[in-house]
Amino acid sequence: MEDKENTALKWRSISGILISGGYGFIGSHVVRHFVKKYPxxxxxxxxxxxxAANPEYLKxxxxxxxxxxxxxxxxxYAKMEEIFRTYKIDxxxxxxxxxxxDRSITDPFDxxxxxxxxTLTLLQTAKTCWKKENYHKHLFYQISTDEVYGALHFGDDPFLETTPYDPRSPYSASKASADHFVRAFYHTYGLPVKISNCSNNYGxxxxxxxxxxxxxxxxxxxxxxxxxxxGENVRDWLYVEDHACAIDLVFHNGRIGETYNIGGDNEWQNIxxxxxxxxxxxxxxxxxxGDSLPLISFVTDRPGHDLRYAINATKIKTELGWQQQMNFREGLERTVAWYLRDSAPQPSL
Ligand SMILES: NC(=O)c1ccc[n+]([C@@H]2O[C@H](COP(=O)([O-])OP(=O)(O)OC[C@H]3O[C@@H](n4cnc5c(N)ncnc54)[C@H](O)[C@@H]3O)[C@@H](O)[C@H]2O)c1
Known part of the structure; x- marks a missing residue:
């Protein structure tokens, strides 16, 4: 493994970081985190x-x-190549x-x-624009999901980085496919890649x-x-800013070619x-x-609805020292308070 000093030197030489999807939910928190912490x-x-995007998020x-x-x-592709060259994307x-x-079930083509x-377009752009002899100064970091691992039953052990992929929805199939391309570019061309698979985010x-x-x-x-x-399906919830901090750690200190699971150790049945x-x-x-309890309305289950996801995040904790900071109740209180503002986004459905 690289020593800390070399890692620090390497990242000092970085100029441009392309963050895709930065006006989405997680992307906006990741962009803010990097812009503020790394001038x-x-x-x-x-x-x-x-x-799903909203420029107001990064006002x-x-x-x-x-x-x-x-x-x-x-x-x-042409636009990505232009961006890579114009902004010297490292x-x-x-x-x-x-x-x-749900949208993936209705329209899987999108x-x-x-x-x-x-993902393939960005990988190919990176491969074309980055010189192989400089690969050690570059990184392609793929943000993925725990859903690629399939579904757990109650009592099953949480997903490990080595759990075989077994996607069940068009969404998780598309993410799994993208992750496979990322690994293929690592093995075939030596492109420096990392992947992290995170549980459900909230915030x-x-x-x-x-x-x-x-x-x-x-x-x-x-x-x-x-x-x-x-309402018996179980998800493992993580505060979105804790995910952004984990991404920062994997980006800077994770090992090339490796996968890191990120999760909240925080399983809740939907109900x-x-x-x-x-x-x-x-x-x-x-x-x-209890005023709103009577509003609960059980609806026909989603086809192929995965029963349970749970993440074993031991690797990122022991290897990179990541630890989530947000207590679930406090994180939910902050989230609810944010949605109660007048300017909160409204669904267009
Ligand atoms: N939300 C979660 O709980 C969760 C958990 C684990 C992993 N992830 C992964 O994290 C990433 C972000 O998820 P999110 O919940 O913030 O998504 P989101 O839907 O809130 O945001 C996605 C963003 O990507 C942009 N986008 C979509 N297609 C694009 C395209 N073709 N070109 C450029 N931009 C495009 C959208 O405009 C939007 O701003 C996704 O890759 C997702 O698979 C999400």
């Missing part, structure tokens, strides 16, 4: 601005001298993706296009179509709170999570305890 890096946020840093936004589709943190499982072809700035923002939004509007099946959100949101709205 020596130039952060180039490349985002197509799909329905507070948009005038920073080390930040640039470019509206572009990561599938556009490293990529690739988050841009279609990310909603997912194959953005998630698979988009401010998530488009209100995913579970937590939808539930908060519907409590506010006194609309039914949709819960799939019997229990919805009850907790009701408790917090009703209180913050000044409503009586």
């Amino acid at each position: 020596q890096y130039r952060i180039i946020n490349v985002d197509k601005l799909t329905y 507070d840093i948009e005038n920073e001298s080390n930040y640039i936004f470019i509206q572009a589709d990561v599938c556009d 490293a990529v943190i690739h988050l841009a993706a279609e990310s909603h499982v 997912f194959a296009r953005s998630n698979v072809m988009g 401010p700035c998530q488009y209100p179509e995913k579970l937590i923002p939808v539930i908060i939004h519907n409590i506010v509007k006194r609309k039914p709170l949709p819960v799939y099946g019997k 229990e999570l919805v009850r907790l959100l009701i408790e917090i949101t009703d209180r913050l709205l000044g409503r009586p305890p």
